[in-house]
Amino acid sequence: MPGQPRPGQPGMPPQQGMPGQPGMPPQQGQPGGDPFAGASCPQMWYDQQYAGAPLPSAAEAEFQKLDGDHSGSIDIAEMRGLTIAGRSMTHEGIISLISVFAEPGCGTISLENFRRMYRFLEDADKAFKTVGCGAPRLPFNQVHPALVQMNLDFPPQAAELVSARIDARTPSSDRALEFNEFLLVACFFAALRSTFQRRDTQRTGTITFNEKDFAIAVAGLP
Numbered sequence: 346m347p348g349q350p351r352p353g354q355p356g357m358p359p360q361q362g363m364p365g366q367p368g369m370p371p372q373q374g375q376p377g378g379d380p381f382a383g384a385s386c387p388q389m390w391y392d393q394q395y396a397g398a399p400l401p402s403a404a405e406a407e408f409q410k411l412d413g414d415h416s417g418s419i420d421i422a423e424m425r426g427l428t429i430a431g432r433s434m435t436h437e438g439i440i441s442l443i444s445v446f447a448e449p450g451c452g453t454i455s456l457e458n459f460r461r462m463y464r465f466l467e468d469a470d471k472a473f474k475t476v477g478c479g480a481p482r483l484p485f486n487q488v489h490p491a492l493v494q495m496n497l498d499f500p501p502q503a504a505e506l507v508s509a510r511i512d513a514r515t516p517s518s519d520r521a522l523e524f525n526e527f528l529l530v531a532c533f534f535a536a537l538r539s540t541f542q543r544r545d546t547q548r549t550g551t552i553t554f555n556e557k558d559f560a561i562a563v564a565g566l567p
């Protein structure tokens with residue numbers, strides 16, 4: 346209804362799954378969205394990450410299989426059919442992947458980004474298996490080397506802190522992550538890099554935040 350306040354706008358109660366909420370991709374021009382999302386920087390982190398890299402040919406067939414309504418993009422519901430190396434994704438994993446790979450402003454994944462996401466998932470699977478020597482769980486102190494293998498080189502302390510935070514949702518006594526938890530950690534750092542690089546348009550490696558922008562940046566992380 347034009348002119349009516351909508352959920353998610355100031356003064357209205359938030360609705361589960363609305364864009365702009367934690368865990369959901371921000372939408373350009375929407376209240377609560379990341380004002381830096383989208384056109385302000387044409388280069389997203391994955392443009393650099395996967396520049397010139399061969400993208401998996403299997404991704405296109407998987408995309409066509411998932412795109413049930415033939416819209417040419419994959420939404421959250423369609424993502425539920427996604428499997429990688431025989432593993433299905435958790436709901437949380439799907440939300441995180443969408444927050445990293447969705448087109449700014451629409452919350453769905455194009456074929457181009459789906460191919461990058463597929464590569465990201467293959468890289469995560471490979472890193473989890475090789476660094477963890479095929480074990481079903483990856484100890485916290487091996488999360489950092491696995492992230493480095495995925496070209497997500499952040500300080501080991503940061504990797505351990507995020508691992509502990511993800512693990513705390515279903516606490517385990519062995520300080521180790523299963524694959525779906527590791528994927529959430531990888532998505533967090535991918536989103537962090539994306540958030541940073543959208544602001545670091547000159548690629549100087551340094552950005553300046555005021556408190557409000559810092560809050561928006563942090564609140565948008567999965």
Ligand SMILES: [Ca+2]
Nearest residue numbers: 412416418419
């Ligand atoms: Ca679709």
